[in-house]
Amino acid sequence: MAERQVIDARGAFCPGPLMELIAALKLAAVGDEVEVWSSDQGSIKDIPEWIKKVGHEMVGIEERKGYAEIVVRKLK
Amino acid sequence: MAKKILIVGGGLAGTIVGNGLCRKIGSELSRGDIVITMLGATNQHLYQPGLLYVPFGRIRESELVRDQRKVIDKRVVFHVDPAVNIDVDKQEVTTESGRVHGYDYLVIATGSRVMPQTIPGMAEGAHWFYELDAARKMRDALDKFEGGKVVVNVNAPHKCPVAPLEITFMLQELFEQRGIADKCEITYTYPIGRLHALEPVAEWALPEMEQRGIKYETFFNTKSVDPKARTITSEEGSTLPFDLLVTIPPHQGQQVIEDSDLGKGGWVPTNKLTLHREGSENVFVVGDTTNIPISKAGSTAHFEADTIVDNLASLLTEGRMARDYDGKVYCFVETGLTTGTYVWFNYTTPPNPGPPSQMIHWLKLAYNRMYWLSARGLL
Ligand SMILES: Cc1cc2nc3c(=O)[nH]c(=O)nc-3n(C[C@H](O)[C@H](O)[C@H](O)COP(=O)(O)OP(=O)(O)OC[C@H]3O[C@@H](n4cnc5c(N)ncnc54)[C@H](O)[C@@H]3O)c2cc1C
Secondary structure, three states, X not given: OOOEEEEEOOOOOOOOXXXXXXXHHHHOOOOOEXXXXXOOOOXXXXXXXXXXXXXXXXXXXXXXXXXXXXXXXXXX | OOEEEEEEOOOHHXXXXXXXXXXXXXXXXXXXXXXXXXXXXXXXXXXXXXXXXXHHOOOOHHHOEEEHHHHOOOOOEEEEOOEEEEEOOOOEEEEOOOOEEEOOEEEEOOOEXXXXXXXXXXXXXXXXXXXXXXXXXXXXXXXXOOOEEEEEEEOOOOOOOOHHHHHHHHHHHHHHHOOXXXXXXXXXXXXXXXXXXXXHHHHHHHHHHHHOOOEEEOOOOEEXXXXXXXXXXXXXXXXXXXOEEEEEOOEEEXXXXXXOOOOHHHOEOEOOOOOEEOOOOOEEEOHHHEOOOOOOOHHHHHHHHHHHHHHHHHHHHHOOOOOOOOOOEEEEEEOOOOOEEEEEEOOOOOOOOOOOEHHHHHHHHHHHHXXXXXXXXXO
16 A cells, blocks of 8 residues: 655754755555645745656645645656 | 563663663662663673774773773662573563563663675675674784775765764874875765764865865765775666775664564664653653664663663652753764864754864763763763
């Protein structure tokens, strides 16, 4: 069964949401999803940019009050 | 019956918790109302930030290591007998020798470890300085190095967010001092789209690298190393040749955490304010082994440990928690062999480093010397 892990990286200045996502994907199985919560405006741009570069799947971005929920699926 | 506090791990965080508790609840300890036990994997306490200077021969190894029994308060019962299983339901920790320790309060402080073996070819093809033996090998390789392509490769996650930049600038200065800089080309690689996780540090590092002729590649997450062909390839599809590869390997928490089913990758799900293990009111987690999304650094371990000391002392004497951890992290950054800067932030205050100066470099060196006082809880 594919799992979904939630990382609350709101207010995380270092290492920050993308680095947390990269670390979580290393431990995830192919098909698993990781949902990152980020209050850093940059994440909405840099997470999809990296996902495209590396070849995972962007499942979606939901804008909440003061943060975004970004869901990614591990493809390889 | 005496109340039992069990600390697993006698590195920076565990030691500060043990020593801090002895200061706060000294009378309860002397009456025998409370007993503090610590389980360690070794009797040697290693000053890890000092490892940065080993490849350059700039620290005596005797300065890096102390006998843990001299660093930890004598009132803490210290066993060199690593934990092999932590059962939070039964409230029992089993050790390598087969002993079983019960507890009323448990503090998990087992830190993190480098895992080069998780990337094909990395252990064979790369040097790193995050462990003493490896740092010695890197020193030997640097001694023989006469020029060529150097890749400084950073992987996520890793402890001490600033050490990769520090080693890069220090290498560049070393090559200049040896008069071989024109025969050397350094390329620094980083997992995300800028040169450092902290935005202001990344902004500072960019012109510094350009001015010093250091190349860089961002969005570089290592897929494999080919030790024979001497190339390193990223998940993003880039391959770089090297004559000397210096890596910051990806980290994980300890095996005992995974074996006890306490957290994937050895990272324990932890409440970022109370530092409780998620789901346990009597288990605290401190230092590198938490899954809190902040820097895995000595200062983080220190500020978290102080919070746990206050809360445990208050729980044991008054039955209530004292305060939350505010997410504070403080880092000195070596910007070369002779200058440094610093940066601090917490959950609500963004980082803002000052300009590099020689004074900050000396402060960092002074801090290196003062580490032992801070582990003993005197700073
Ligand atoms: C090269 C380098 C440079 C660094 N520079 C800095 C810096 O400039 N500033 C900074 O703030 N931080 C720095 N750090 C990071 C800092 O050293 C760590 O973040 C800090 O030591 C974390 O403390 P800890 O107690 O969580 O883990 P550790 O200090 O690593 O302690 C964990 C302890 O647990 C023990 N242990 C492991 N498994 C078991 C087991 N099964 N049972 C019992 N015990 C066990 C280990 O032996 C160890 O003693 C640096 C680290 C390195 C490697």
